[in-house]
Amino acid sequence: MRALLILCALAAPAAAQSFDPIAEVLLHPRCANCHVGADGIPLWSTEAGGTQPHGYHMQGGESRMGIETLPCSTCHTNRNGVLEGSAPGAEGWALPPVEMQWAARTPAQICEQLKDPDRNGGRTLAEVADHVGHDPLVLWGWTPGPGLEPAPGTPEETVAAILAWADAGAPCP
Numbered sequence: 001m002r003a004l005l006i007l008c009a010l011a012a013p014a015a016a017q018s019f020d021p022i023a024e025v026l027l028h029p030r031c032a033n034c035h036v037g038a039d040g041i042p043l044w045s046t047e048a049g050g051t052q053p054h055g056y057h058m059q060g061g062e063s064r065m066g067i068e069t070l071p072c073s074t075c076h077t078n079r080n081g082v083l084e085g086s087a088p089g090a091e092g093w094a095l096p097p098v099e100m101q102w103a104a105r106t107p108a109q110i111c112e113q114l115k116d117p118d119r120n121g122g123r124t125l126a127e128v129a130d131h132v133g134h135d136p137l138v139l140w141g142w143t144p145g146p147g148l149e150p151a152p153g154t155p156e157e158t159v160a161a162i163l164a165w166a167d168a169g170a171p172c173p
């Protein structure tokens with residue numbers, strides 16, 4: 001019994017520093033549907049790992065804002081639609097740069113790129129955490145509008161998880 005208690009005490013901090021809870025958020029469709037690859041096709045997936053493409057043959061194009069095809073802002077304004085199935089919205093709606101792709105990637109790959117300033121927008125991990133706590137598109141993931149499941153937990157919990165993981169030396173799975 002005593003040994004078990006000691007084991008649990010040892011295991012608890014390791015769990016708090018793990019990349020797992022962070023990966024669970026980043027791979028949730030509310031985040032991964034925008035964090036797509038070089039084809040620039042946003043997703044309408046409803047589950048982690050889903051591959052359902054955005055309707056209307058939508059593509060981000062070179063700008064990642066659809067300017068060369070049909071601007072995202074034609075349908076996505078700076079706030080959510082009121083009806084289920086209408087276009088959600090937040091300030092600056094656009095796809096992230098290609099190197100920030102998470103959809104179709106493993107937690108191990110995402111972990112490595114998230115801490116690489118060449119692939120995370122030149123950020124320290126404290127700045128990555130700050131981005132998660134303040135950026136309108138990230139915060140949208142927790143207030144996605146009617147009919148859409150929010151990302152797991154809260155922005156504050158995700159910020160805390162990133163800082164704890166960074167403090168532990170940012171280990172990857």
Ligand code: HEC
Nearest residue numbers: 030031034093094095096100114120121128137138141151
């Ligand atoms: C509407 C599209 C969209 C959604 C939805 C979205 N993002 Fe992003 N994300 C972006 C854009 C655009 C950038 C690039 C902005 C920049 O680097 O300043 C970005 C960059 C980031 C970055 C910094 C780069 C990096 O890889 O470290 C993080 C962290 C991030 N997003 C987290 C999230 C999380 C967490 C969610 C879900 C809760 C989310 N995003 C949902 C568009 C989106």
Ligand code: HEC
Nearest residue numbers: 029030033034042059060065066072075085086087094095
């Ligand atoms: C012609 C209108 C239209 C245009 C233009 C458009 N979208 Fe959409 N988008 C929608 C609608 C409608 C939905 C909601 C679909 C639903 O929930 O059934 C949607 C949903 C999304 C979602 C899914 C959100 C989620 O997590 O479920 C993402 C991501 C997205 N759009 C990104 C983009 C990006 C990036 C652009 C520009 C490159 C863009 N869209 C251009 C109409 C549009």
